[in-house]
Each structure stands twice: as structure tokens, then as C-alpha cells.
Amino acid sequence: MSTKKDYYELLGVAKDAGEDEIKKAYRKLARTYHPDLNPENKEEAEERFKEVSEAYEVLMDKDKRARYDQYGHEGVYSNGAGGFQWSDFTHYSDIEDLFGGLGGTIFDMFFGGGRGGSRRRGPQKGADLRYDLSVTLHQAFEGLEKSLTLEKSVTCPECGGSRAKKGTSPRTCPQCHGTGQMQSVRNTPFGQFASVSPCSMCSGTGQFIEEPCPACRGRGAVRGKRKIDVRIPAGIDDGAHIRVSGEGNPSPSGGPQGDLYVVVHVEQDPRFYREGTEVVHERHISYPQAALGDEITVETIDGKVKMRIPSGTQHGAVLRLRGKGMPDMRTGRRGDQHVKVLVDVPTSLTDEQRGLLEQLAASFGDSPEPGSKQSKKKKKKGILDSLGL
Numbered sequence: 001m002s003t004k005k006d007y008y009e010l011l012g013v014a015k016d017a018g019e020d021e022i023k024k025a026y027r028k029l030a031r032t033y034h035p036d037l038n039p040e041n042k043e044e045a046e047e048r049f050k051e052v053s054e055a056y057e058v059l060m061d062k063d064k065r066a067r068y069d070q071y072g073h074e075g076v077y078s079n080g081a082g083g084f085q086w087s088d089f090t091h092y093s094d095i096e097d098l099f100g101g102l103g104g105t106i107f108d109m110f111f112g113g114g115r116g117g118s119r120r121r122g123p124q125k126g127a128d129l130r131y132d133l134s135v136t137l138h139q140a141f142e143g144l145e146k147s148l149t150l151e152k153s154v155t156c157p158e159c160g161g162s163r164a165k166k167g168t169s170p171r172t173c174p175q176c177h178g179t180g181q182m183q184s185v186r187n188t189p190f191g192q193f194a195s196v197s198p199c200s201m202c203s204g205t206g207q208f209i210e211e212p213c214p215a216c217r218g219r220g221a222v223r224g225k226r227k228i229d230v231r232i233p234a235g236i237d238d239g240a241h242i243r244v245s246g247e248g249n250p251s252p253s254g255g256p257q258g259d260l261y262v263v264v265h266v267e268q269d270p271r272f273y274r275e276g277t278e279v280v281h282e283r284h285i286s287y288p289q290a291a292l293g294d295e296i297t298v299e300t301i302d303g304k305v306k307m308r309i310p311s312g313t314q315h316g317a318v319l320r321l322r323g324k325g326m327p328d329m330r331t332g333r334r335g336d337q338h339v340k341v342l343v344d345v346p347t348s349l350t351d352e353q354r355g356l357l358e359q360l361a362a363s364f365g366d367s368p369e370p371g372s373k374q375s376k377k378k379k380k381k382g383i384l385d386s387l388g389l
């Protein structure tokens with residue numbers, strides 16, 4: 001890296017040169033060193049052309065330029081050893097932009113495409129986006145249509161995503177001659193090794209833009225608002241995602257658009273605990289209702305229904321309401337609602353109720369008195385306490 005030349009020197013501009021000045025200097029040098037115009041010393045011209053193009057890309061990007069000014073060449077390489085990749089530059093500021101928008105609900109996911117990682121041959125796919133959407137349990141039950149307004153990267157209307165200034169068009173890349181690939185041969189003690197990688201000058205697109213579109217600064221994309229209609233199917237589970245094909249970011253190199261992933265968060269409903277298509281609901285009943293049986297009204301996800309409590313229902317018993325759970329996202333078939341019965345023990349009694357309960361206790365023959373099971377238990381507990389157990 002130390003052998004790299006100073007970007008300002010390469011372009012022959014001052015450290016405080018403005019964008020126009022840099023553009024002008026680059027245009028002049030690009031014409032001088034364009035390999036197609038230098039057939040007699042093509043290789044050298046190509047090398048120079050690459051150098052000035054790299055300098056131009058860095059100095060025209062505010063962030064990159066600031067880092068270059070502060071840290072030199074090292075500052076503009078994300079991963080030290082990596083060679084110059086055009087795609088790194090075109091992508092970077094888009095991602096920065098996104099983090100600012102919509103209160104952090106939308107951000108880059110780097111699914112497949114995007115920068116870094118597995119760079120495929122040919123134009124890259126645009127970055128995928130993620131949008132987090134909260135719905136109530138009832139909305140998840142019914143399903144819903146939602147219109148999202150996203151502030152995101154959209155194809156530049158000025159150049160239609162071609163990245164070239166209006167009236168000009170991208171040219172065949174002089175480094176790879178339009179193939180988008182570079183073959184390099186390494187000599188090692190074990191022999192020659194040839195490897196193919198995407199062309200560093202055009203990021204594998206095979207095209208080179210001499211005059212970038214001024215509206216998008218050669219990115220092919222600008223910030224814009226986009227309305228997207230999403231259908232959330234009935235029965236959607238918390239954390240499920242819906243892919244909206246082609247609604248991610250535009251490709252930085254003329255490839256397909258990325259996708260939008262809508263990640264659905266189903267809010268908790270204090271009345272229902274959900275597990276897939278099954279729903280659990282707790283219902284309090286009185287002691288007489290449990291003992292004698294009753295018909296009660298129970299809340300379900302789609303309204304109240306009547307349910308029979310059989311006589312002799314125990315505390316904690318689970319009764320089933322068939323087909324009253326959540327629908328299955330694919331088949332629409334509904335699961336069950338499980339009603340967990342909680343028998344309430346009264347905490348305050350009227351004199352009349354107390355009298356009745358005492359009568360009941362007497363009829364069961366279990367009124368607490370000295371020598372009864374309960375007081376024996378108490379005694380035992382007292383001994384255990386004194387032993388510190």
C-alpha cells in the first residue's frame with residue numbers, strides 16, 4: 001500500500017480542491033490515459049487510467065475523502081488487504097443514508113447481494129432491506145393489507161439507473177473489455193495458478209462510466225419515498241417475514257434490485273398465550289361453579305363464546321374449545337383454544353356465606369378442630385422450622 005501514489009498528486013489538484021475542479025482534472029486525465037486511445041502503450045495507459053479513476057472515486061466521496069485526508073490510503077480500505085473495489089464506493093453512502101431514515105425501522109440486511117462477502121460474477125444484486133412491522137394478535141388472526149411508505153434508495157430518475165450523465169452512455173470497460181472478469185496468474189513454487197475475479201474497475205459490470213450522472217453522482221440511485229402494499233396473511237407468527245421481491249435497493253451496477261423483507265412482530269395479548277395455532281386462555285370461576293358445573297361465557301380471539309363447565313371441575317383443569325385457536329397460515333384451518341380453569345377461593349365472606357360454608361364443611365366432616373389433620377400438619381411444620389429445615 002505504501003507504493004500507492006497520493007490521490008491529489010495523481011489528479012494534479014490542491015488538497016482543498018472543490019468537486020468541479022476534481023471532476024475537470026479527472027476528465028482531462030481520463031481522456032489522456034484511456035487505454036482505447038493509447039494502442040501503442042496500452043498497458044501503461046491502463047495502469048495510469050486505473051490510478052486516476054481510483055483517486056477520482058475517493059475524492060468525490062465526502063466520507064472517503066475525509067478518511068483519506070486523515071489516514072491516507074489505509075483509511076479508504078475497509079479490509080486492508082482487499083484491492084480497490086468500485087462497488088465498495090457506490091454502496092457505502094447508500095447504507096449510511098438508510099440508517100438515518102424512519103427511526104431505525106429500516107436497515108440494510110446484506111442478504112446475498114450487498115457489499116463484501118460472496119461477490120458473484122456479473123452485476124451485483126441490490127442490497128436487501130428489512131422493515132419491522134408490529135401487528136396485534138387480532139390483526140394476526142384476521143390478516144391485513146398494509147401500505148408502507150419507505151424512504152429509501154430508488155432508481156435515479158435522471159439517468160434511469162445507468163449511472164451515466166444524460167445523453168451519454170456507459171462505455172465498455174477498458175480493463176476487462178466488457179467481460180466483467182479479470183484473470184490473474186500467480187507463479188508459485190508449485191506451478192502457475194490462475195484465478196478469475198470480478199473486474200476491479202467496473203465491479204464486474206463490464207461497463208465504465210466516463211461522465212457520471214450529476215443527479216445521483218454516478219450511483220444510479222437517489223433517496224426517495226416509495227409506497228409498498230403488503231399483504232399479511234391470517235395466522236402469521238411472531239418473527240415471520242414476508243419477502244417483497246424487487247423492493248430493496250437498486251443495484252449499484254445495473255443488476256437486479258434487492259428484496260424487501262417485512263419482519264412481522266405480533267404483539268402480546270394479555271388475555272391469550274399463543275403457541276402456533278393453539279391458544280391458551282385462563283378463566284377464573286367460583287368454587288360452587290367448579291363443584292356444581294355451569295355454562296359460562298369465555299373470551300376467544302374472535303369474540304365471546306359459551307362454554308360448559310362440567311360439575312366437579314378441578315382447579316387447573318384445561319378445557320378445550322375446538323377450532324377456536326389461530327388459523328394455519330397455509331391451510332386456514334384453525335387450532336384449538338385451551339381454557340385453563342382457575343378456581344377462586346373467596347377472600348371475604350358475608351355472614352350468610354360464612355354460615356353456609358361452615359354447614360358445608362360440617363357435612364364433609366372436615367371442620368378444623370384440635371387433633372384434626374390440619375393441626376397435626378401445623379405441629380409437624382413447627383418441628384421442621386425449629387430444625388431449620
Ligand SMILES: [Zn+2]
Nearest residue numbers: 156159213216
Ligand atoms: Zn442518475
Ligand SMILES: [Zn+2]
Nearest residue numbers: 173176199202
Ligand atoms: Zn471491467
